Amino acid sequence: MEKFAHKPWNASMxxxxxxxxxxxxxxxxxxxxxxFQSANTSIRLGAYELYMRQxxxxxxxxxxxxxxxxxxxxYFLSAKPDRRDRFRAQLxxxxxxxxSAVAALDRLDRARSLGLAVGPKVDAYLTGLEGLARQPDYPRAPPDQLTELVPRRTAALEAVEQFTRLAQRDVHNVLASVARERAQTARRALALIAAVFVAALLLxxxxxxxxxxRERERRRHLAETARARADLEQLSARLVEVQEEERRTLSRELHDEVGQTLTALRMEISHALRVIHDPEPRARLERARRLAEDCVHCVRNISLMLRPSLLDDLGLGAALQWQLDQLARRSRIETSFHANDSGEHLPEAVRTCVFRTAQEALNNCxxxxxASRVAVTLEVGAGYLALEVCDNGVGIALNAQSMPPRGTGLLGIRERxxxxxxxxxxxxxxxxxxxxxxxxxVPEPAPSAGPPRTVGAA
Structure with a gap:
C-alpha cells in the first residue's frame, strides 16, 4: 500500500x-x-389488490x-303455498x-370493519327479515315491522357505502403518496443527471x-526525433564523405609516396646488380629486388582497393570492370559485365555509391x-541508374526487412x-x-558514344 500512497496524481489518472x-x-x-419503479409498482399493485378484494x-x-x-x-306479494320455505332458503x-364477505372484510381491515359495524348491521337486517318469516301468515306485513326493517336496511347499506368511500380514499391516498414519491425521485434523478452532465463537461x-x-508532446517528440534523425543522417553522410576522402588521400599517398619510393628502391637495387659480380651478394640483391617488386604490386593493389584511380579518370564502368577482373583473378569465378554507359558524366556521390555497392556485393559473393558465376549489369537511363549484381550461389538469408540478419556491410550500402x-x-x-x-x-545522361558492350573474364 505504501508504494501507492505517495504516487502523484497525473492527468491520466x-x-x-x-x-x-x-x-x-x-x-x-x-x-x-x-x-423507485419497483417499490411504487409493488405499492400500487398492493393497494389495487386490497381495494379489489374489499x-x-x-x-x-x-x-x-x-x-x-x-x-x-x-314473500309478501306471493300467494304460493311454499313462499315461506323459499324465502327462508333465500335468507x-x-x-x-x-x-363470508364480512369475514373477508375483517381479514383485510378488521379495525375499520369493526368500527363501522358492517357485520352487525347486516346481521340485524337479515335477522329482521328472518323474524318476518316466522310470523303467522298475513295478507300483508304488519306496518310496525316494515317500518323497523327499512332503517336497518338503510344502516347496513350506509355502512357498506361508508366502507367503500374509505377504501377509495385509501387508494387515492396511496396514489397521491406514490405521485409525491415519484416527484421526489424525479427531482433526485434530475439532480443526478445534472451532476453527471456537469461531471461529463468537466471530464x-x-x-x-x-x-x-499529449498531441503537443507527441509533435514535439516527433520533431525532436526528426531533427535527431536528420542530424544522424547528416553525421553519417559526413562520416562517409570523410571516409571516402581519407581513402582517396591514403590511396594517393600510397601511390605517389610509398609507391614511388619502392620503385626508386627497386631501381637502385637493379643498378647495384649491374656493378656487383660476386655471386653471393648478387643473390641477396636479386631477392631484395623481387621483394621490392612485390611491395610495389601490393601497395598498388591496396591503393586501388582504397580508391581506384579508374573511378575518377575513366568512369564507373571501367572501375566496375576492374573489380570483376580482380575477382576473377583471385577466385576463378566466371564473371560478366554489361553496361550501356561508361558513367563518366555521373556525379561523384553516385559513382562512389555504386562502386561501393558492387564492391560489397562481390566481396560477399x-x-x-x-558461386561459380557472377554477372554485373549497369544501366543508365532517362533520369535513373540501375546496378544489378547476380550470382548462382547458395543465396542470402533475409529477415522481415529483406536484409541479412547479421553483418553491417549491406546495411551501410542501404544507408548510402x-x-x-x-x-x-x-x-x-x-x-x-x-x-x-x-x-x-541521376541527371539525364549524355548521348552514348557507342553501342553497349559485354566483357567476360574467367
Missing part, C-alpha cells in the same frame, strides 16, 4: 477517476430509478342486502354469503486539455555464396543509397542464387 465517477453516478441514478366483499354485501329486500317483497343463502474539458497537451534518394532490393529465391539491385535518380 484524474481522467480515469473522472470516468469512473461519471459511470458511478449513472449507475446510481439508474439504480434509484429502478428502485370492493368484491362490499359488492357481495350490497348485493345480498338488495337481494334480501327483493326476496322479502316477493340462509344470503346469510352465508354475507358472513470532457480535462480530456480535451490532456489530449491537446566471394566469401559466402560459393537512401541518402541519394534511391532504393536497394535484395532477392534470394528458394532455388539458390542472389540478386542485389540498386536504383538511383
Amino acid at each position: 484524474m481522467i480515469h477517476f473522472g470516468y469512473l465517477a461519471v459511470l458511478a453516478l449513472v449507475a446510481f441514478a439508474g439504480f434509484e430509478v429502478y428502485r 370492493d368484491e366483499a362490499l359488492a357481495s354485501l350490497r348485493r345480498g342486502i338488495w337481494t334480501a329486500a327483493n326476496a322479502g317483497r316477493d 340462509e343463502q344470503i346469510r352465508r354469503e354475507a358472513a 470532457a474539458g480535462l480530456t480535451a486539455r490532456y489530449a491537446v497537451r 566471394e566469401k559466402y555464396s560459393s 543509397v537512401s541518402r541519394l534518394g534511391g532504393t536497394l532490393t535484395i532477392d534470394s529465391p528458394p532455388g539458390g542464387g542472389a540478386r542485389i539491385c540498386v536504383r538511383l535518380p
Whole structure:
C-alpha cells in the first residue's frame, strides 16, 4: 500500500477517476430509478389488490342486502303455498354469503370493519327479515315491522357505502403518496443527471486539455526525433564523405609516396646488380629486388582497393570492370559485365555509391555464396541508374526487412543509397542464387558514344 500512497496524481489518472465517477453516478441514478419503479409498482399493485378484494366483499354485501329486500317483497306479494320455505332458503343463502364477505372484510381491515359495524348491521337486517318469516301468515306485513326493517336496511347499506368511500380514499391516498414519491425521485434523478452532465463537461474539458497537451508532446517528440534523425543522417553522410576522402588521400599517398619510393628502391637495387659480380651478394640483391617488386604490386593493389584511380579518370564502368577482373583473378569465378554507359558524366556521390555497392556485393559473393558465376549489369537511363549484381550461389538469408540478419556491410550500402534518394532490393529465391539491385535518380545522361558492350573474364 505504501508504494501507492505517495504516487502523484497525473492527468491520466484524474481522467480515469473522472470516468469512473461519471459511470458511478449513472449507475446510481439508474439504480434509484429502478428502485423507485419497483417499490411504487409493488405499492400500487398492493393497494389495487386490497381495494379489489374489499370492493368484491362490499359488492357481495350490497348485493345480498338488495337481494334480501327483493326476496322479502316477493314473500309478501306471493300467494304460493311454499313462499315461506323459499324465502327462508333465500335468507340462509344470503346469510352465508354475507358472513363470508364480512369475514373477508375483517381479514383485510378488521379495525375499520369493526368500527363501522358492517357485520352487525347486516346481521340485524337479515335477522329482521328472518323474524318476518316466522310470523303467522298475513295478507300483508304488519306496518310496525316494515317500518323497523327499512332503517336497518338503510344502516347496513350506509355502512357498506361508508366502507367503500374509505377504501377509495385509501387508494387515492396511496396514489397521491406514490405521485409525491415519484416527484421526489424525479427531482433526485434530475439532480443526478445534472451532476453527471456537469461531471461529463468537466471530464470532457480535462480530456480535451490532456489530449491537446499529449498531441503537443507527441509533435514535439516527433520533431525532436526528426531533427535527431536528420542530424544522424547528416553525421553519417559526413562520416562517409570523410571516409571516402581519407581513402582517396591514403590511396594517393600510397601511390605517389610509398609507391614511388619502392620503385626508386627497386631501381637502385637493379643498378647495384649491374656493378656487383660476386655471386653471393648478387643473390641477396636479386631477392631484395623481387621483394621490392612485390611491395610495389601490393601497395598498388591496396591503393586501388582504397580508391581506384579508374573511378575518377575513366568512369564507373571501367572501375566496375576492374573489380570483376580482380575477382576473377583471385577466385576463378566466371564473371560478366554489361553496361550501356561508361558513367563518366555521373556525379561523384553516385559513382562512389555504386562502386561501393558492387564492391560489397562481390566481396560477399566471394566469401559466402560459393558461386561459380557472377554477372554485373549497369544501366543508365532517362533520369535513373540501375546496378544489378547476380550470382548462382547458395543465396542470402533475409529477415522481415529483406536484409541479412547479421553483418553491417549491406546495411551501410542501404544507408548510402537512401541518402541519394534511391532504393536497394535484395532477392534470394528458394532455388539458390542472389540478386542485389540498386536504383538511383541521376541527371539525364549524355548521348552514348557507342553501342553497349559485354566483357567476360574467367
